[in-house]
Amino acid sequence: MTVPSSLHQRILADIGQKIVSGEWPPGHRIPFEHELTEQYGCSRMTVNKALTQLAKAGLIERRKRSGSFVARPRSQAAVLEIHDIRTEVEALGLPYRYSLSSLTQRLAETPEDATAGFSDAVPLLDIACRHFAGDAPFCLEERLISLEAVPEAAVQSFADTAPGAWLISHVPWSTAEHTIRAVAADRATARMLDVPPNTACLVVERRTWSGGLPVTRVRLTYPGTSHAVVARFTPEG
Amino acid sequence: MTVPSSLHQRILADIGQKIVSGEWPPGHRIPFEHELTEQYGCSRMTVNKALTQLAKAGLIERRKRSGSFVARPRSQAAVLEIHDIRTEVEALGLPYRYSLSSLTQRLAETPEDATAGFSDAVPLLDIACRHFAGDAPFCLEERLISLEAVPEAAVQSFADTAPGAWLISHVPWSTAEHTIRAVAADRATARMLDVPPNTACLVVERRTWSGGLPVTRVRLTYPGTSHAVVARFTPEG
């Protein structure tokens, strides 16, 4: 969190904060430029600079004559193209099925929890579930959700909705860190994914923050060469 | 390549082009704002907008009283944090060694060449080499370089300098696409990496373009769990 040194940066940070915190949900109309002009006691060029930047970052969407609106979160896919798993499976023309394996509520305490970014004694949701493409397991998901950051998650059963999909529509924006590596499937993982032990698997670990607070850590294990992560970027953005 | 609809976008594209093409090498001084103002017959605010954007994209560096300069390319690491391999190895406190395995010049013709983005009959440099950490192979590199995009590469021996390091200092900026997957090492790969066959390996494939032209396709194979790719991003950028 850098201290905004200039006015347009402060406006940008203020509005960004409201969006990230969920105070202004997706679809919410941002005040018009002339309203912000009045609110901050500055010229239109200054608020325009802030809003233009927010639009380029994908946080807001601007429409002439209508105003500016909080953008629907496009998941982290926009930057690191990891799609929502349902979308991904359906893009392959296969029927998608989701299945919850376990869900427990506990306090952060293990060294792994600390590595994941959760401070000691933070209440956590510990979830294991699977995503299927047709009859075959497509991906194993092991997820921790901080109930400090997302208290509403405590009352969700996640029996029918995958936690990823639910979070995407409840945490509009965040900082994200991806770690991707290859591992040989251990006995338990192999059984869950229905592949021989020692099969090469792609493990994608994603940690996300919202407003400086860690929100969730998810480990996605994809069997064999069935999956690739693609990231594309251009200087212009 | 989108057609610049506004003046500041055209200025941005013009300068970006000069940098990407290498016409303005790293360290080269961009014309002062007042010079560009004159050249384009516009106000300083307009050129300032273009230069500010170029600076945020990391293409140029701005210094008060001195002017603006073409930035030293920081590799793609800035966005997808894949470091230069030498740096990566040395960060582990291990001695780095590079070794060229094969280098041939040929024309693009195989379906794989086409998949990599190289049109038929484009002259290519086909390179295989290895990066060592201490005595152990750290990573296997298989690279194609388009001699159409980088003709200077034809006279390089790459006996002592890894093609990646050489390219980074000769192609300042580009669009890049990363594909990351897990594979089991085949017999040949296993031998090159000095690991048992079927070891899970992380394969990072990177394709880069410069001014719309494909420049290089590199496949980096890391053995076992020795390596992870980390990508981090924040909305602000």
Next chain:
DNA sequence: CTCACCAATATGTATATACATAATGAAAAG
């Protein structure tokens, strides 16, 4: 000769203004 100070300079930010453009909603014409 050294150091403190100052003027010149290029970028950084902000203002007031102007006209262009796209989309909305309502009034007018068929």
Next chain:
DNA sequence: CTTTTCATTATGTATATACATATTGGTGAG
């Protein structure tokens, strides 16, 4: 009742101007 037209409105781009800020290079006091 439908379609066309038009004024309204919010954003998009650009200008001329102003002052702030950081840095370079030189100048003068000690």
